[in-house]
Every structure is written in C-alpha cells, then in structure tokens.
Amino acid sequence: MSTATRRIPLSSPWIDERDEELVLEVLRSGRLSLGPTGPRFESLLCDATGARHAAAVSSGTAGLHLCMRLVGVGPRDEVITSPYSFVASANCALYEGATPVFADIDTRTLNLDPAAVEAVITDRTKAVVAVDIFGYPAEYDELRAICERHGLALVEDACEALGARYKGALLGSHGWPAVFAFYPNKQITTGEGGAVTTASAEEHELLVSLRNQGRLDTASWLQHGRFGFNYRLDDVSAALGISQLEKLDLILEARRDVARRYAELLADVDVELPLADDADHERSWFVYVVKLPRGVDRDGVLGRLAGDGVAGAPYLPSIHLQPYMRDRFGFSEGLCPVSEDCSARTLALPFHARLAREDQEYVADRLRDALG
Ligand SMILES: Cc1ncc(COP(=O)(O)O)c(C=O)c1O
Numbered sequence: 476m477s478t479a480t481r482r483i484p485l486s487s488p489w490i491d492e493r494d495e496e497l498v499l500e501v502l503r504s505g506r507l508s509l510g511p512t513g514p515r516f517e518s519l520l521c522d523a524t525g526a527r528h529a530a531a532v533s534s535g536t537a538g539l540h541l542c543m544r545l546v547g548v549g550p551r552d553e554v555i556t557s558p559y560s561f562v563a564s565a566n567c568a569l570y571e572g573a574t575p576v577f578a579d580i581d582t583r584t585l586n587l588d589p590a591a592v593e594a595v596i597t598d599r600t601k602a603v604v605a606v607d608i609f610g611y612p613a614e615y616d617e618l619r620a621i622c623e624r625h626g627l628a629l630v631e632d633a634c635e636a637l638g639a640r641y642k643g644a645l646l647g648s649h650g651w652p653a654v655f656a657f658y659p660n661k662q663i664t665t666g667e668g669g670a671v672t673t674a675s676a677e678e679h680e681l682l683v684s685l686r687n688q689g690r691l692d693t694a695s696w697l698q699h700g701r702f703g704f705n706y707r708l709d710d711v712s713a714a715l716g717i718s719q720l721e722k723l724d725l726i727l728e729a730r731r732d733v734a735r736r737y738a739e740l741l742a743d744v745d746v747e748l749p750l751a752d753d754a755d756h757e758r759s760w761f762v763y764v765v766k767l768p769r770g771v772d773r774d775g776v777l778g779r780l781a782g783d784g785v786a787g788a789p790y791l792p793s794i795h796l797q798p799y800m801r802d803r804f805g806f807s808e809g810l811c812p813v814s815e816d817c818s819a820r821t822l823a824l825p826f827h828a829r830l831a832r833e834d835q836e837y838v839a840d841r842l843r844d845a846l847g
Contacts, residue, residue, distance in 0.1 A: 483834050485786040486660035486762070487827040489726055494718040501714040508709045516713035517670070519720045523637070524647025524655070526672030528679035531713060532686050535634040535656025535669035537706035539567035539604070541685050542652045542671060545678055546628035548573045552601035556632075557587045558793040558814040560606040564632045565794045567604065574804070576600070577795045579811040583750055585609065585821075588813070589617035596621075602628040607636035607646060608791075610662075610761035611750060615641050615649060630654070634669065637662045638727045638759035646759075650674040657712075660827075662726055662759060663719035665712040729828035730760040736832060737763050737824070740839035745846055746822075763826040764790050766817065771846065773822060779845035785838050790823040 501512055513531055520529040532538045548554055550572035556565050558577040565575040578591040585608045592603060603622055605613040613631070622629045633639070633646045634656035640646065647653045650673075657668040671682050684691060689703025708716075719726075738748055747766035752758055767773055773789060780787045793814045795806040808815060824838055 481784040481837065483785050483825045483830075483838060484827075485788055485823065485825055487829065488659040488664045489719075489722070489729075489828050490664075491722075493721065494715055497714040497718040498711055501710050504710075506710055508707065510710045512710040512713040512717070513708060516708075516716040516720070519717060520655075520670055520672070523645075523720055523723055524653075524672050525645040526647040526653070527674045528676065529647075529670050529672045530679060530682040530686060531668065531670045531708040531716070532682075532706045533669070533708055534667050534706075535632075535654055535658070536563040536566070537686070537704070538654035538656070538669040538671045539563055539630070539632060539634075540570050540704070541682055541706060542604075542630045542654060543567050543571045543573070543602070544685055545652055545671075545673075545681060546602050546630060548601050548628075551599060553597060553599045554602045554604055555592055555595055555600060555627075556604040557606045557608065558795045558811045559585055559791055559817055560608055560632070560794060561634070561791065562794055562797060563634070564604050564606050565800075568602075573601065574599075575794075575800075577793075577806075577811050577814075579813045580608075580817065581614075582813050582817065584611055584613075584756075585750075585817060586611060586613040587618065589614050589621060592618065593621050593625075596625050596627070600625065600627055602630055604630045604632055606632040606634075607639060609749065609764055610636045610639050610759040612636065612639050612641035612646060612756045612758075619651075635661070635761040636759050638723065640757040642755050643757075647672040652678060657716060657719075660762075662730065662761065663716065663723060665708065665716040665719070668708050668712045668716065670708075726828045727759060730826075733826060733828065733830050733835065734760045734763060736835050737826075737839070740835055741765065741842070744839065744843050746842070760826070762790060762823045764821050764823045765842075767820045767822060767846070769820065771820070773820065776822065776842070776845045780838075780841055783841045783845075785841050786825055788823040789818075790821055791818060793818040
C-alpha cells in the first residue's frame, strides 16, 4: 500500500472563521490585555464548568502553581500526586520548595488509587493534587474524605478534562480549586492558557491578585500588596477562548463520536481500550490511549506507525522516573509499579474532534499490522 503522502497528526485544534472574527475584533479594539474580554471568557467558563468563580491564567502550569500558593504549600511540605501524569502536576510543588510524593495509580482508571494516597501521608503532607488523566475523573469522594480526615488540601488537575463529570456534576463545580488548560491539543484552546475554578470568593480574589503581580483591588498599578506573578491571560487569547467555548458542546460530542468509532474499529485488535464511562465517571475525551499487551515492542510499533504517516506517542512516562526527578530525589523503578507498567505499555493514537472516519480506519489498520 502506498503510504507516502498520508500524514495523520496526533492532535489538531478546531479553528474556524468565528475564532478568526473574535480574535480580529480584539486586535482592532486595541485592548490586548486587561480589557473586557478576559472577564467575558471567565464568565463563559463558569457556565461551562458550573463553577462559581473562574480565574483565567497564562497556562495550566501557572494555574497549578497558583493553587500551591492558594493552599499554603511551602518549603518542607509534601504534596501527594500521581506519577502517571504530565510533569506540571508534580512540578507545581517543586516551584514552592515542597517535595512531590508519588502514590500509585489504579490500573483501570489510570488515576490515583485512594488507598495508595492514604498510605504515603506523613506529618509533612500538606496537599493532594489529583489528576483527571486523559479526561477521566479521579475518585473524589474517597480523596476528599482522606483529605478531610488528615487536614489536607485537595487540588484538582483537570487540565485534560474540561466537560467531564464526576457523580453527574461537571468538574470545576465541586468546590475545591480545579485547574484547566487550553494548549492546542486540549478540548478547547487559547493557544497557551488555563484557568482555575473555585467556589470560594476569597480564593478567587487571591488568585486574581497573585496572577497580576500581587496587585490588590484597592491599590494603584504600581503598588503590590503581596508577592505575585505575571500569570495573566491576554485578551487575544481570551477572545479565542470565547469562540472555542461557543462550540464546546459540538467539540465534546465530536470527540465522543471519534472515540466511539475507535472502539468499534479496534475491537478485533489486541490492545486494551480506554475505560468506558460508568454512573460516577463521565469522561471528556482528551486523547485516545490504548494499552499494548506485555512483551510488545512499543517503540517498534510507534516506528512502524510513523513510517505509515501515523503520529503516535508513548503517553505517559511516569514522572518519578524523569531524569531530573531521579537526580533530585533518588526515585527509581519499583516506587509505583502500576504506573510504571502502564507507562511502558500505553500508546496515544491520533485524536481530535474532526478526525475523519477514513483516517481512523487507516490508523486502526496500520496499528493492527504494526502489532503483527
Ligand atoms: C495533566 C496536565 N496537567 C497540567 C498540564 C499543564 O498545562 P499547560 O501546558 O497549559 O501548562 C497539562 C498539559 O498538558 C496536563 O495534561
């Protein structure tokens, strides 16, 4: 078969004329930052998440960092989080001089195993950063009960999960701080960007001040009431966020359809498919990650797919085994065996809202062949 011209990317944002129109409007308005577009985007984000408050920020990473400030994480504290995630969910603790502590994951959900979380709590533990990996909600009832029992803060890394629901309620609406991200591979994009939602007016006020160099509502531009950061989202990005949110329902439905089609097309392929929703967990599809059988040469599979023009990725390496984590904390294999096993076998396939059925058929065929 000729495969010379076919190129199927891992992800692709949905950008159309409405996005261009709203971005152009802001460019022409001359209000490129701290104008009226940011608050409009935040208000629509509240609608989309059911949150009482939303603070837009410059990235998901910035949002996670601000949450560490919000809950008072500092040097010598420990922050428990998932090893099977993107590095930012652990790095936010490092930014404040705290130590990330990795608890193993559940092999089915790929999210934190609450029992593993409880097992690593010490008198230095300050917070738990739970991650909704690949858009699948973590076990919040159990995690919240553990946090309450031990006096810990709960922060949700929902960077991959805009539109997902836990126990029927949208992520972002549950009250504790939740962080979303809008990099171009996410459900919606603002180029770079993110947001923190919370039910607390006090927390929201602090977030707004911290992202804006510690300025206070009451003070002048060059007065800084506290030590802060420049984690603001500009108005051009916020405009893109508005047009993206306008089509959020369409995007989420299209992504669900793409996932449904993959499940059909891969039914006879020897891989484990992503976990299906249940009454408590409604995934918002972020990436489509399959688990290869033990013993399969994943790099070989990825290489064969790449040769056929199909982008794939070894999602996700375990954070504790990243070189800088090993160097700094002496982490090694065996610390989180479930995560390590998943890291060795999971593979992300091309996935986005407008992935054509023919391309999905091609991906499924190429994967079937690559697995021999
Ligand atoms: C789970 C998770 N946390 C945090 C982030 C960080 O978001 P950003 O890239 O916007 O800083 C990402 C982004 O890929 C993510 O997937």
